[in-house]
Amino acid sequence: MKPKTPNESAIIMTELVLPNDTNVHGNLMGGRLMYWMDIAAALAAGKHCNAPVVTASVDNISFENPIKLGNVVHIEARLSRAFNTSMEVHLNVWGEDHTQQYKYKSNEAYYTFVALDPNRRPRPVPPLIAETEAEKALFDGALRRRQLRLILGGKMNPQDAGELRALFLKS
Ligand SMILES: CC(C)(COP(=O)(O)OP(=O)(O)OC[C@H]1O[C@@H](n2cnc3c(N)ncnc32)[C@H](O)[C@@H]1OP(=O)(O)O)[C@@H](O)C(=O)NCCC(=O)NCCS
Helix, strand or coil, X not given: CCCECHHHHCEEEEEECXXXXXXXXXXXXXXXXXXXXXXXXXXXXXXXXXXXXXXXEECCCEECCCCECCCEEEEEEEEEEECCCEEEEEEEEEEEECCCCEEEEEEEEEEEEEEECCCXXXXXXXXXXXXXXXXHHHHHHHHHHHHXXXXXXXXXXXXXXXXXXXXXXXX
16 A cells, blocks of 8 residues: 555644534533544545544543634644554644634644444555654654553553553663
């Protein structure tokens, strides 16, 4: 399979926060934002592997700044690493107030997707080539994040998580 760069599958989604999207505080509901993020990330993963994908896991999401009613939401989804059948997608979210000409970071997250074959079984995906320094840092960190989420999901023995253990053990 031909390797691809993050740029080849990057997705930018733009939404407007309408009254139906808000909570009692007049801000965008977290659940609505996670829904949009899931779609943006799935589009990036599907574009990378040219196959149907399912969400396998979502890492912790913390909301740095609320996005207000009437503001614009920008969601950028880029692959940070492709493994065998799974892909990690890094998301960045900003809010924008057009009247005040002000853009602010809202949150960041990692979503993992698995590509499926016609029998709905996991199928291999093309490798990802990290080009820039920022892409390389995300690519390297993806191995540790994958080990952590597989341990927490009961799918990996902590003894096998070499890169993650190295973070905590002095050489
Ligand atoms: C995700 C899913 C396809 C994995 O199937 P599985 O039978 O466990 O497959 P495997 O154990 O062979 O794992 C396949 C890949 O999924 C990854 N994976 C499995 N569980 C994972 C988890 N909790 N977090 C991240 N990746 C995970 C594995 O690491 C593997 O990736 P790799 O091939 O790149 O190493 C399956 O659990 C599924 O269909 N889940 C429901 C998905 C869904 O409906 N999502 C949307 C609604 S919330």
